[in-house]
Structures are given as structure tokens and as C-alpha cells.
């Protein structure tokens with residue numbers, strides 16, 4: 001069994017990005033500038049956004065963090081987005097999800113200038129992704145493609161089973177892996193909460209992407225030998241023995257599944273760190289496209 005080390009791979013990618021930033025600086029060119037909007041005080045969201053901003057600093061990007069009150073109106077949030085849309089210094093920005101219930105998430109995502117939409121969530125960019133046109137591929141699916149690529153895991157002709165149909169992971173992942181692309185050409189089965197005979201399907205998978213948000217859902221009895229497992233789950237489980245009071249648990253029962261798998265991502269340290277690296281990659285791309 002080989003661990004797919006997202007932490008190490010993300011560090012490699014960030015080093016490559018930092019090198020490019022140094023070259024931009026040496027040539028008196030603009031360095032990428034990422035902005036992030038966060039609404040409210042959701043603990044996990046604040047942690048993720050802070051990690052994104054810190055990652056910007058490490059690779060030499062400029063970054064701007066905009067923290068807004070939980071009770072901000074939809075109109076005021078739209079206003080903040082418009083300011084970033086027209087700010088010439090900002091190459092890309094994200095609005096951290098989830099948003100409070102009184103705000104229409106889709107409306108907000110549609111207000112982001114697609115050329116600055118480094119999350120790849122705008123319908124224009126989702127459409128381009130689905131058509132295999134140049135765009136911003138969302139950080140999590142992009143990170144999974146990159147991890148499979150850097151570990152030389154063959155996807156062509158393989159049976160990939162995607163668990164979960166979220167707009168952020170499951171849905172784009174199933175589209176991308178079925179496309180004619182370097183990491184693609186797979187036969188993809190997309191499973192979700194209404195799927196019948198799930199175990200029969202997962203037992204046929206060469207690669208399983210688990211993105212359902214149910215801790216330790218995928219058990220050893222559900223897989224065949226020599227499978228590749230990508231675990232996208234990161235649920236916070238109360239754990240008094242930890243300093244921060246919780247531990248992170250994936251969608252895969254790691255210990256038992258790892259015994260049968262050829263390749264598996266750990267949680268934490270698998271897909272998570274890759275998403276930040278790919279957000280930076282998208283921001284660098286946005287900067288290059290704009291300048």
C-alpha cells in the first residue's frame with residue numbers, strides 16, 4: 001500500500017509556484033493577488049480561509065482577507081463582490097462557502113466575474129469545464145487530478161466510482177474523469193444517496209472517490225483488492241484527547257480499507273492540502289491571463 005501524500009505533493013506544487021513568482025518579480029511583473037471573502041465565524045471556514053491566506057504569503061502572492069458580519073445583507077455582499085470584480089489589482093477571489101441561510105449562494109457565485117473566479121464555481125466556468133474548454137477547474141477536483149497524475153495512477157479505461165454528487169466535488173469529478181484528458185478516459189459510475197446495491201458497484205471499482213461527508217462510510221467489505229482510494233471527507237469529530245477538542249475523520253474507514261488498497265489518501269494530509277495548492281495555481285493562471 002502506498003500513501004498518496006497530499007501534504008508533500010502540495011508542498012512541491014507550492015515550491016514550483018513560488019519559483020514562478022520569483023521570476024515574475026525579477027522581471028518587474030505583477031505578482032498574483034488573491035482575495036477571500038468570509039461571512040460569519042464558522043470555525044472550519046475561518047480555519048480554511050486563514051490557511052489559504054497564509055499559503056499566499058508563503059509563495060509570495062499578495063492576499064486580502066475580507067471578513068464580513070454573519071448578518072450582512074445579500075445586497076451588501078453583492079456590493080463587496082462588485083468592488084473586487086472591478087479592482088484592477090485583484091487577479092482572483094473566492095467567497096468561502098457555506099454562506100448564512102438568508103443569502104442565496106447561487107446568486108452570489110453568479111455575481112463573481114468569471115475571469116476572477118479562481119474557485120471555478122461560476123456557471124460559465126462550470127460549463128467550460130463540462131465542455132473540456134480552458135477554464136478554472138475547482139480546487140478539490142483539480143487537486144485530485146493532480147495527485148493521480150503525480151503518482152502516475154492510470155485512469156484510462158479504469159472503472160472509477162464517485163460517491164457523492166455535490167457541485168464542488170462529486171459532480172465535477174465524474175465529468176472530468178470521463179473526459180478525453182491526461183488524467184481521464186475512465187468509465188465513471190456516479191453514486192449518491194438514492195443509489196441501490198451500492199456495495200455491488202463499489203466492489204467493481206478500480207478507483208473510488210469518496211465525497212459524501214459521512215465519517216468512515218466506506219468499509220473494507222465494500223471494495224476489491226488493489227483499489228485506489230481518494231478520501232475527500234473531512235468531518236470534525238469530538239475528541240477530548242486533542243488540544244483543539246476534535247480530530248478529522250474521512251469518509252473511509254482508513255485502517256481496514258488501507259489493508260486492501262494499493263493507493264490511499266490519508267485524512268488529514270491527503271486531498272485537503274492539495275486544494276489550497278490548486279487554488280494558488282488557479283490564481284497564478286488568472287494573473288498570467290490578465291497581464
Ligand code: GUN
Pocket residue numbers: 094095096097098119139140168275
Ligand atoms: N467550502 C468548502 N470548500 C470550498 C472551496 O473550495 N471554496 C470555497 N469558496 N468554499 C468552500
